[in-house]
Amino acid sequence: MPSTLPEGEPAPADGSLPEAALERVGTRPFGFYVHVPFCTVRCGYCDFNTYTASDLGGAVAGASRSTYADVAVAEIRQARKVLGDVDVPVQTVFFGGGTPTLLAPADLARIVAVVDDEFGLVEGAEVTTESNPDSVDAAALAGLREGGLNRVSFGMQSSVPHVLRVLDRTHDPDRVPLVVRWAREAGFDQVSVDLIYGTAGESMTDWSDSLASALACQPDHLSAYALIVEEGTALARQVRRGEVAMTDDDDLADKYLAADEALKAAGMGWYEVSNWARAPEAACRHNLLYWTGGDWWGVGPGAHSHVSGVRWWNVKHPTAYAGRVGRGLSPAHGRELLHQEDRRVERVLLETRLHQGLPVDVLDPVGRAALPSLVDRGLVGAGALERGRVVLTTHGRLLADAVVRDLLG
Secondary structure, eight states: OBSSOOOOEEOOTTOOOOHHHHHTTTSSOEEEEEEEOBOSSOOTTOOBSOBOHHHHTSOOTTSSHHHHHHHHHHHHHHHHHHHTTSOOOEEEEEEEESOGGGSOHHHHHHHHHHHHHHTOEEEEEEEEEEEOGGGOOHHHHHHHHHTTOOEEEEEEEOSOHHHHHHTTOOSOTTHHHHHHHHHHHHTOSEEEEEEEEOOTTOOHHHHHHHHHHHHHTOOSEEEEEEOOOOTTSHHHHHHHTTSSOOOOHHHHHHHHHHHHHHHHHTTOEEEETTEEESSGGGSOHHHHHHHTTOEEEEESTTOEEEETTEEEEEOSSHHHHHHHHHTTOOOEEEEEEOOHHHHHHHHHHHHTTBTTOEEGGGSOHHHHHHHHHHHHTTSBOHHHHHTTEEOBOHHHHHTHHHHHHHHHO
16 A cells, blocks of 8 residues: 555545446445554565554554554445445455554454445455564464455565565564464465565575575465665665665566566466466455456555545545544545546556456557567567457566556557
8 A cells, every 4th residue: 555645636525426436336346455554663665554653653543453443344334335225245355554464363353244244245255464474373363264364465575584684574584484384274265475576685596595485385376576666765765875775677577587487387377467376266356356447445544445437545644544434524535537548548557467468459549559569579479469468478577567658658
């Protein structure tokens, strides 16, 4: 959840949606994202809307871990009022952060239960929480599973201590296989791990060791993200002062290719540029909902939502968020109405990154005119194009942003 909010028009105080949007509610897959903004330590590279206890300066109602679930539940009930009586079954729930598992398992379970009570979870709904390896133990994972969560994503990032130190990660690498085993024993349907590559001082051997350690855990899903030095972060300040080296594009490309090769050899296939799954059913359905134009309600400070072509975002600070919800007001700070061309552009941006690719008929004449060159340069597959889809080659995945720019002219 990025820490900066976009520009937009003011959102209504009651959170109401335009009538045209309400008429389309329930026609697209629907999920809930629940942002939990708390962290024990703020990692130097992190640009997300997160807060430590010292940032918040005390236990303000709704800005403390002990009371946060109450406010999240109140926003979910607001969502039910805004969307009216139409049937909107929930296919996915995703707890992100921050570190959601800093909340008690019973709090996350209560939020899931309220989503089910107010909207109804579809049979087999995917209910995910992110977690730091040092924020859970076997009992906590068992409590989460008993509370209805069935997928967990551990922020491993690296297995190499000096890389973790640069990233300000606090967990012991040896804890990762433990928490994965505990999650399996608790009965989680899917376990995912996240890795970051390109950290200053990380050698190719370091990266290979991290991949091997992650794969030894036999995860169902793995995400591998290139380190991005975001403005305003502690890491960006370190780079500016010359204390830490800037990321290198060639190094990032080499490590991406190494990851793809290792994951493929381990039986994992890519389904999005930065995501691999052991089987199609192990792909993150919540993220696919984002990437394929579904609807979701984002709960929590700074959370973004999208329903029927209306996008809005909540106020950033937990205290301001809790205050608005507590007064019965929508926590939305601003919103935008997406026009047909906006949605087409977003399809190009997002679906081009998927394994199944983008239907050619989504492109305008400028985009279609760019296709022969993209094929000639080895960025888009010729065979898929003959079947009417734009699918990135391995080389194209390395240059996905450039491909999208060409497709959008």
